Amino acid sequence: xxxxxxxxxxxxxxxxxxxxxxxxxxxxxxxxxxxxxxxxxxxxxxxxxxxxxxxxxxxxxxxxxxxxxxxxxxxxxxxxxxxxxxxxxxxxxxxxxxxxxxxxxxxxxxxxxxxxxxxxxxxxxxxxxxxxxxxxxxxxxxxxxxxxxxxxxxxxxxxxxxxxxxxxxxxxxxxxxxxxxxxxxxxxxxxxxxxxxxxxxxxxxxxxxxxxxxxxxxxxxxxxxxxxxxxxxxxxxxxxxxxxxxxxxxxxxxxxxxxxxxx
Amino acid sequence: xxxxxxxxxxxxxxxxxxxxxxxxxxxxxxxxxxxxxxxxxxxxxxxxxxxxxxxxxxxxxxxxxxxxxxxxxxxxxxxxxxxxxxxxxxxxxxxxxxxxxxxxxxxxxxxxxxxxxxxxxxxxxxxxxxxxxxxxxxxxxxxxxxxxxxxxxxxxxxxxxxxxxxxxxxxxxxxxxxxxxxxxxxxxxxxxxxxxxxxxxxxxxxxxxxxxxxxxxxxxxxxxxxxxxxxxxxxxxxxxxxxxxxxxxxxxxxxxxxxxxxx
Numbered sequence: 001x002x003x004x005x006x007x008x009x010x011x012x013x014x015x016x017x018x019x020x021x022x023x024x025x026x027x028x029x030x031x032x033x034x035x036x037x038x039x040x041x042x043x044x045x046x047x048x049x050x051x052x053x054x055x056x057x058x059x060x061x062x063x064x065x066x067x068x069x070x071x072x073x074x075x076x077x078x079x080x081x082x083x084x085x086x087x088x089x090x091x092x093x094x095x096x097x098x099x100x101x102x103x104x105x106x107x108x109x110x111x112x113x114x115x116x117x118x119x120x121x122x123x124x125x126x127x128x129x130x131x132x133x134x135x136x137x138x139x140x141x142x143x144x145x146x147x148x149x150x151x152x153x154x155x156x157x158x159x160x161x162x163x164x165x166x167x168x169x170x171x172x173x174x175x176x177x178x179x180x181x182x183x184x185x186x187x188x189x190x191x192x193x194x195x196x197x198x199x200x201x202x203x204x205x206x207x208x209x210x211x212x213x214x215x216x217x218x219x220x221x222x223x224x225x226x227x228x229x230x231x232x233x234x235x236x237x238x239x240x241x242x243x244x245x246x247x248x249x250x251x252x253x254x255x256x257x258x259x260x261x262x263x
Numbered sequence: 264x265x266x267x268x269x270x271x272x273x274x275x276x277x278x279x280x281x282x283x284x285x286x287x288x289x290x291x292x293x294x295x296x297x298x299x300x301x302x303x304x305x306x307x308x309x310x311x312x313x314x315x316x317x318x319x320x321x322x323x324x325x326x327x328x329x330x331x332x333x334x335x336x337x338x339x340x341x342x343x344x345x346x347x348x349x350x351x352x353x354x355x356x357x358x359x360x361x362x363x364x365x366x367x368x369x370x371x372x373x374x375x376x377x378x379x380x381x382x383x384x385x386x387x388x389x390x391x392x393x394x395x396x397x398x399x400x401x402x403x404x405x406x407x408x409x410x411x412x413x414x415x416x417x418x419x420x421x422x423x424x425x426x427x428x429x430x431x432x433x434x435x436x437x438x439x440x441x442x443x444x445x446x447x448x449x450x451x452x453x454x455x456x457x458x459x460x461x462x463x464x465x466x467x468x469x470x471x472x473x474x475x476x477x478x479x480x481x482x483x484x485x486x487x488x489x490x491x492x493x494x495x496x497x498x499x500x501x502x503x504x505x506x507x508x509x510x511x512x513x514x515x516x517x518x519x520x521x522x523x524x525x526x
Contacts, residue, residue, distance in 0.1 A: 011479075012481055012496075013290070013303070013304065013479065014290055014299075014301070014302070015290060015291075015300070015481075015498070016288070016289075016290030016291025016292070016293070016294050016295045016300070017291075017483075017496060018287075019282075019284065019287045020283075020286075020287070020303075021282065023280075023283075024276075024279055024282045024283070025279070025303075026281030026365075027276070027277055028278075028279025028280075029279070030279070031279050036277075037279070038277070038307055039304065039305060039307065040276070040277065040304070040305040041302065041303070041304045041305070042302065042303040042304070043302055044285075044301055044302065044336075049302075072461060072462075073461055073462035073466065074462075074465040074469075074482060075464050075468070075469050076463075076481075077466060090384040097275060102403045107390070108487055109487060111461070112319040112406035112489040113459060113488055113489055113491070114459060114462075114463075114487075115459070115463075115486040116433075116460075116463070117459065119310060120462055120463075122462035122463075122465045123462050135271070140487075141487065142487070142488075144297075152504065161486065163486060165501075170372070174372055192347075196376060196377060196378070197372070197376075197377040197378065197379075198335060198336055198337060199335075199383055199385035199386050200377075200378075200379070200383075200385075201335075201337075201384065202337035202338060202385050203335050205337065206337075206338050213519070216274075218274065218275055218280070218339070219337060220275075220280075221273075221281075221335070221423060221424050223277075223378055223403075223404075223423070223424065223426060224371055224376045224377075224405070225406065226374060226375040226376055228376070233280060235278070240350075243375040259308055
C-alpha cells in the first residue's frame with residue numbers, strides 16, 4: 001500500500017488558535033483511496049523546519065506528500081520556500097500562476113472584495129513557485145496550489161483555508177492521486193461487540209488479525225461504564241472490491257463467533 | 264521561551280477515524296503558560312516510529328515532550344515501548360502502577376464496568392513502564408500516566424481519551440510543567456482591522472512586528488468577500504504580566520494608527 005504523509009503548516013495550529021481539521025479530512029479521503037497515511041506533522045512555519053519534514057517524509061518512504069497552509073501573501077506563509085529548499089530548486093515567478101493571481105485580484109476588485117486590483121509584491125509572491133512545479137488553479141481563492149513530480153515521489157501543496165483546500169483537492173489532486181495510487185478499493189465496517197472491557201476484547205482482535213491478514217481491526221476508544229458496549233471498526237484495502245469484501249466478512253464472521261458464548 | 268513538542272499516537276487519527284482534538288487543547292494550554300509548541304506530530308503506532316519522533320523532538324531542542332494515546336491494554340498501544348526505546352531503558356513492572364491498575368479493575372468490577380477483576384496480562388501491561396519512570400494516577404481510567412526526567416528534558420505520556428487526558432494534565436502535569444517552564448505570563452488580544460484584503464494587511468503586520476519585537480501578530484485566515492473585515496491576534500509571552508501588557512498595547516496602538524486613514 002502506498003504511503004502518504006501530510007504536513008499541516010501554520011503557527012496558529014501550534015498556538016492552539018486553530019484546530020487542524022484539514023489533516024483529518026485528508027486522512028479520511030486518502031484512506032478511502034486504499035492508501036495509507038503514515039504520518040501527520042505540524043512543523044513551525046520556518047523554511048528549514050518545513051524542508052526538514054519534507055525530506056523526512058521521503059526518507060520514511062512516502063510516495064505522496066500533501067502540505068496544507070502557508071500559501072498566502074503574508075510574510076509567514078513560507079511553505080513554497082520550504083518545499084523549494086527540500087527539493088533543491090529556486091523559487092521562480094511562474095507566468096501561468098502570475099496571470100492566475102492577476103485575474104483573481106481583478107475579479108475580486110470588480111466584486112468589491114479588495115480596494116485595489118494591482119499586483120503588489122505580496123500578491124506576486126503567490127506566483128513564485130519552486131522551479132519546475134505545476135500550478136493548480138484554486139477554484140475559490142487567489143493562491144494557486146502546487147504539484148511537483150520528483151524521482152522519490154510527488155508533492156501537492158494546498159492552501160490552508162478548508163473552503164479552498166477541499167475543492168482544490170477534489171478537482172486537481174484527486175484525479176492525479178488516483179493515477180499515482182492505482183485504482184484502489186477500501187471498505188470499513190463497524191461491529192458492536194457487546195463487550196464492556198477493552199482488555200478482554202484485545203485478545204480476540206489479536207487472534208482474528210493474525211488469522212486473516214490484510215484486515216485491520218481497531219477498537220474505538222471509549223470510557224469505562226456498566227452501560228458501555230465496545231465497537232470495533234474492521235477495514236481492508238486493496239485492488240478489487242470483491243476480494244476485500246470477502247476478507248472483511250470472513251474476519252467479521254470469525255470475530256462474531258468468538259463473541260458468541262458457546263454453551 | 265522553552266520549546267514543547269506534542270506527539271499524538273493512534274492509528275485511528277491517521278486513518279481519519281478520529282479527529283485529534285487533544286493536541287489542539289494541549290497547544291492552547293501550553294501557549295498560555297508562556298511556552299512555545301514547536302511541533303505536533305502523529306506517527307504511526309509502531310515502536311520505532313514513536314521512538315524516532317521522541318529522539319527528533321529532543322534534537323529539535325524540545326525541553327518538554329507530551330505524548331497522548333497508546334497507553335491502553337491492546338496490542339497496538341505501543342507508546343511506552345516507543346518511549347523506552349527512545350530513552351534506552353527496558354520496560355519493567357512498576358509496583359505502584361500495578362497496584363493502581365489492580366485497584367482500578369477491582370473498583371470497575373464492583374461498579375459492574377467489567378465482568379472480571381483479575382489482573383490479566385493485558386491489564387498488567389499498563390503497569391509496565393520505562394525503567395525509572397514515575398507513574399501518574401489517572402483520575403478516571405485504568406492506565407496510569409508516565410513522567411520521565413532526563414538530561415535533555417522531560418517526557419509526559421498521557422492517555423488518548425480526552426476525558427482521561429484532560430484531568431490527568433490538570434492534576435499531575437500542570438504543577439510539574441509550571442515548575443519546569445518557570446512562572447510565565449501570556450496575553451493575547453484580538454483586533455478588528457476593518458480591512459478586507461490580507462495582502463494589504465501583511466505589509467502593516469510586518470512593520471509592527473519589526474518595530475516591536477516580542478509581539479507576535481497573526482492575521483486570522485478567512486474567505487474573500489465584500490463584507491469581510493480581517494481580524495488579527497496580537498500575542499506576547501514572558502516573565503511578568505505588566506511588561507507584556509505594555510508591549511502588547513504598544514503594538515496595538517501602532518497597528519491601529521497605521522489602519523486609520525490620515526487626511
